[in-house]
Amino acid sequence: xxxxxxxxxxxxxxxxxxxxxxxxxxxxxxxxxxxxxxxxxxxxxxxxxxxxxxxxxxxxxxxxxxxxxxxxxxxxxxxxxxxxxxxxxxxxxxxxxxxxxxxxxxxxxxxxxxxxxxxxxxxxxxxxxxxx
Amino acid sequence: xxxxxxxxxxxxxxxxxxxxxxxxxxxxxxxxxxxxxxxxxxxxxxxxxxxxxxxxxxxxxxxxxxxxxxxxxxxxxxxxxxxxxxxxxxxxxxxxxxxxxxxxxxxxxxxxxxxxxxxxxxxxxxxxxxxxxxxxxxxxxxxxxxxxxxxxxxxxxxxxxxxxxxxxxxxxxxxxxxxxxxxxxxxxxxxxxxxxxxxxxxxxxxxxxxxxxxxxxxxxxxxxxxxxxxxxxxxxxxxxxxxxxxxxxxxxxxxxxxxxxxxxxxxxxxxxxxxxxxxxxxxxxxxxxxxxxxxxxxxxxxxxxxxxxxxxxxxxxxxxxxxxx
Ligand code: B12
Ligand SMILES: Nc1nc2c(ncn2[C@@H]2O[C@H](COP(=O)(O)OP(=O)(O)OP(=O)(O)O)[C@@H](O)[C@H]2O)c(=O)[nH]1
Ligand SMILES: [Mg+2]
Numbered sequence: 001x002x003x004x005x006x007x008x009x010x011x012x013x014x015x016x017x018x019x020x021x022x023x024x025x026x027x028x029x030x031x032x033x034x035x036x037x038x039x040x041x042x043x044x045x046x047x048x049x050x051x052x053x054x055x056x057x058x059x060x061x062x063x064x065x066x067x068x069x070x071x072x073x074x075x076x077x078x079x080x081x082x083x084x085x086x087x088x089x090x091x092x093x094x095x096x097x098x099x100x101x102x103x104x105x106x107x108x109x110x111x112x113x114x115x116x117x118x119x120x121x122x123x124x125x126x127x128x129x130x131x132x
Numbered sequence: 133x134x135x136x137x138x139x140x141x142x143x144x145x146x147x148x149x150x151x152x153x154x155x156x157x158x159x160x161x162x163x164x165x166x167x168x169x170x171x172x173x174x175x176x177x178x179x180x181x182x183x184x185x186x187x188x189x190x191x192x193x194x195x196x197x198x199x200x201x202x203x204x205x206x207x208x209x210x211x212x213x214x215x216x217x218x219x220x221x222x223x224x225x226x227x228x229x230x231x232x233x234x235x236x237x238x239x240x241x242x243x244x245x246x247x248x249x250x251x252x253x254x255x256x257x258x259x260x261x262x263x264x265x266x267x268x269x270x271x272x273x274x275x276x277x278x279x280x281x282x283x284x285x286x287x288x289x290x291x292x293x294x295x296x297x298x299x300x301x302x303x304x305x306x307x308x309x310x311x312x313x314x315x316x317x318x319x320x321x322x323x324x325x326x327x328x329x330x331x332x333x334x335x336x337x338x339x340x341x342x343x344x345x346x347x348x349x350x351x352x353x354x355x356x357x358x359x360x361x362x363x364x365x366x367x368x369x370x371x372x373x374x375x376x377x378x379x380x381x382x383x384x385x386x387x388x389x390x391x392x393x394x395x396x397x398x399x400x401x402x403x404x405x406x407x408x409x410x411x412x413x414x415x416x417x418x419x420x421x422x423x424x425x426x427x428x429x430x431x432x433x434x435x436x437x438x439x440x441x442x443x444x445x446x447x448x449x450x451x452x453x454x455x456x457x
Contacts, residue, residue, distance in 0.1 A: 039229035
């Protein structure tokens with residue numbers, strides 16, 4: 001049986017904009033991935049627990065309310081605390097380009113803003129997800 | 133250093149459990165020696181199946197049941213199955229959304245699974261995953277099947293108590309479900325009782341049970357529980373019904389009987405699968421299978437004698453394949 005990429009798509013914090021996250025969840029599934037959508041209002045702890053139990057290869061975070069600088073690094077940190085160092089973390093939503101550098105330094109491997117061709121996102125994930 | 137997954141799992145590592153489950157889903161060879169080590173530690177958990185049509189409220193019911201079980205000090209494992217797309221092979225696994233409240237409870241382990249083309253309402257590896265969670269020490273294991281139609285009833289081969297979830301407003305439910313799903317209920321749940329038609333449905337289910345009493349004579353009459361899962365209404369009664377069924381199975385000796393049947397089926401199925409895999413791989417290796425198919429298509433040979441030929445050949449050459457085991 002061929003291995004599938006397992007990806008968690010999560011909305012951290014109180015941000016209620018879920019159109020982008022749901023759209024991507026669907027796109028990832030259509031690209032053959034197994035996608036766990038966690039729903040809204042997730043704490044970093046919830047997201048990381050889900051990643052651990054689901055043996056996720058990728059965690060995708062979506063934020064449109066300006067809280068990315070807190071939540072994204074926190075998720076990376078909690079993953080590290082659990083020893084889940086090889087989980088690929090990517091993010092998207094409304095994120096000012098000025099923040100990209102900080103986020104990438106804190107371990108978010110890539111940020112995709114509005115208008116990114118979705119195949120670019122898919123290809124990045126496919127070529128950077130771990131083997132298990 | 134090589135990791136000892138079985139040991140880690142028995143010591144309570146969720147990450148070791150998670151990886152083993154992935155390997156089982158992938159049918160990765162690494163999984164099976166670990167399963168051999170875990171098997172002696174299984175058989176302790178009580179397994180509850182939740183099945184019913186798509187969107188009936190299976191995940192929401194599971195969420196609320198977990199809450200009751202946790203209050204009672206029980207640890208819980210959940211296997212939530214959703215369908216893979218037959219076209220893309222991908223899957224959207226959405227059951228977990230409804231169980232968010234428990235995601236950081238270390239005594240609750242929730243795992244989503246895609247069917248990966250397996251029919252019957254579950255994934256091929258679901259029965260193995262149940263064993264993993266059993267060995268992991270969970271007291272109760274809940275299996276949520278995919279939304280089922282009529283004959284996806286594999287859950288009976290795995291669950292001790294099967295709950296069939298019905299909802300009002302789906303037309304003549306009983307009629308449409310008569311073939312399979314209605315026959316497997318140990319406990320009925322009429323969910324979304326806040327909706328019109330719940331009483332009507334309740335009556336129809338009771339009428340059906342009434343008939344079943346005359347036909348089946350099984351000693352167990354499935355109770356019907358009305359619930360409004362989203363509002364946490366009727367959940368305690370549902371839990372009591374499950375407990376009663378468990379007590380019935382245990383006191384009547386049926387639990388042992390049920391598990392004997394399940395083990396019988398499972399053992400046969402495992403032998404079947406592995407034999408099939410060995411022969412298929414061997415036949416496919418050098419393109420022989422394709423050639424045989426062509427010859428059968430052209431009516432140069434028939435599939436019946438071909439099958440016997442292949443089997444007898446295979447039996448003659450078995451020592452060669454013994455190493456593969
Ligand atoms: C639709 C919308 C809403 C809808 C949301 C509906 C819903 N269920 O999603 C409603 C009307 C409810 C709403 C409400 C609000 N909104 Co509004 N909303 C928007 C709007 C117009 C479009 C967002 C959208 O759906 N885009 C379409 C999707 C497909 O795009 P996307 O999410 O960006 O996703 C793409 C990429 O970002 C990326 N991506 C996204 N997530 C992820 C995740 C991963 C893993 C990856 C790899 C990629 C990725 O890929 C996607 C495809 O390219 C934006 C403005 C804008 N142009 O973005 C404002 C906007 C996001 N909203 C805004 C605000 C302020 C609000 C409100 C707080 C207040 C208000 N004025 O109403 C409320 C708060 C709601 C809440 N509880 O959080 C601001 C946010 C400002 C900020 N960040 O500082 C924006 C930017 C408008 C603005 N210019 O002021 N909103
Ligand atoms: N009105 C009403 N809605 C409910 C009730 N229980 C669940 N729902 C809603 O029904 C929808 C489906 O619920 P789920 O629990 O996801 O159903 P499911 O059977 O797990 O769905 P699948 O796994 O997709 O087959 C959700 O929007 C729930 O909020 C109920 O008792 N009453
Ligand atoms: Mg569900």
